[in-house]
Amino acid sequence: MNHTSLKIFEVVAEEMSIIKAAKRLGRVQSNITTRIQQLEQELDVQLFIRESKKLKLSPQGKQFLVYTKKLLSLAEEARQSLHPQQPGGIFSIGSMECTAASRLSAPLATFSRTCPEVKLNLTMMPTRQLTERVQQSELDCALVALPVIAGKSVQCPEDLHNLPLFVENLTLLLPASMSHVNKLEDITVGRLAAFKEGCTYRDLARKLLEKASAQGGGIQIQDVASYHSMMACVASGTYICLLPESVVDLLQLPEGLKRIDAGSAVTHLIWRKDFASPALEQLCRIMHETSNLDGAQQQALG
Structure with missing residues (x-):
């Protein structure tokens, strides 16, 4: 097991394709296949499951990939x-x-x-x-955006350092149909357009809306993949979204949207x-x- 074999395994695991991995690494496909086979023989495990010409990591492959990335990172360091x-x-x-x-x-x-x-x-x-x-x-x-606790500390895993960099003022964007709303407490209904689970702003917006509308866990959330699709949802008249003002200033907002202050978060x-x-x-x-x-x-x- 050497550095080159580990790197080849990492790339194949990322691409899930011998052809794509060979192209990315500038090697012939047969060399990639041989290297993976040699690594599997050396470890005495099957790293990939081959089904109908498709690859997926085996349970042992998933476990070994974690160590592979650590070893390659340590070597680079x-x-x-x-x-x-x-x-x-x-x-x-x-x-x-x-x-x-x-x-x-x-x-x-x-x-x-x-x-x-x-x-x-x-x-x-x-x-x-x-x-x-x-x-x-x-x-x-x-x-990343780490949640602030009591205004002075953050939820950061113990194995990580964190350097606070930016205070982001947050804005709730409401559709024109909610032009009568002037503060959070006035929001009674509304669905949330947000990035997928794991987004801190999604969690903050959900908590704000649940508190304001007293809907408990009943907030409906539409997953989106970009700010443009998020704006389209809000413009449709039935969705709300939460954004940092620094991003709002970069976007061309649909006419008539309502902006409400929603506190702040810190980027680390x-x-x-x-x-x-x-x-x-x-x-x-x-x-x-x-x-x-x-x-x-x-x-x-x-």
């Missing part, structure tokens, strides 16, 4: 540690859609200029899924406590410089 003044290699960042849209363009451009030898991979997902991927070493770090950069790299240090420095929090606020929320 070790390589970078030998050249602390010259960040390089692959650096995987996760981000919420809203943060990527409203906060990342300038910092990532600066990072690219500062660390030209680093190959940056950006993945966008809801907070819960991003957090899990960081914990499983599939991502080096991620920008998270990474594993056992992970360190020159690229991460540079990103932390750059993101800190763009933060809208002062030192005291960061300490209180960290």
Whole structure:
């Protein structure tokens, strides 16, 4: 079992296709197949289940993939540690859609200029899924919205560091049919359009609507995949959505929508406590410089 075999296994597991993995790695298909077979023989387990020319991970394959990602991440961290003044290699960042849209363009451009030898991979997902991927070493770090508790602390897993970066003022967008609504307490009905389970803003909006409408767990939620589809739902006249104002300012809102203040949330950069790299240090420095929090606020929320 060597680094190359582990990398091939990781790519095949991600693509679930020998053909796609071979193309991505620049290798012939027979070489990919042989490497996987050799790895399975060495481990004495079946890593993939082959059904009707389709691949899926076996239970042992799923378990081994977790360790594979950790080993590859550790190897990359070790390589970078030998050249602390010259960040390089692959650096995987996760981000919420809203943060990527409203906060990342300038910092990532600066990072690219500062660390030209680093190959940056950006993945966008809801907070819960991003957090899990960081914990499983599939991502080096991620920008997530962590719930605030009592106005001063956050629910951050113990195995992760977190750096508070942005306070996001939140806005509930209501359709024109609810133009008479002026505050949360006035909302009596309404369905929620939101990103899938795992999104912090989805959870915050659901709790706000349940409290305002006294519907308990009866809020209907429509899963959407983009802000454009979210806006379409609200424009239809029957849905409500919750967004950071920084994102609202980027969108072309349908005419007549009502905006209601819905509090705030804090975006954090998270990474594993056992992970360190020159690229991460540079990103932390750059993101800190763009933060809208002062030192005291960061300490209180960290």
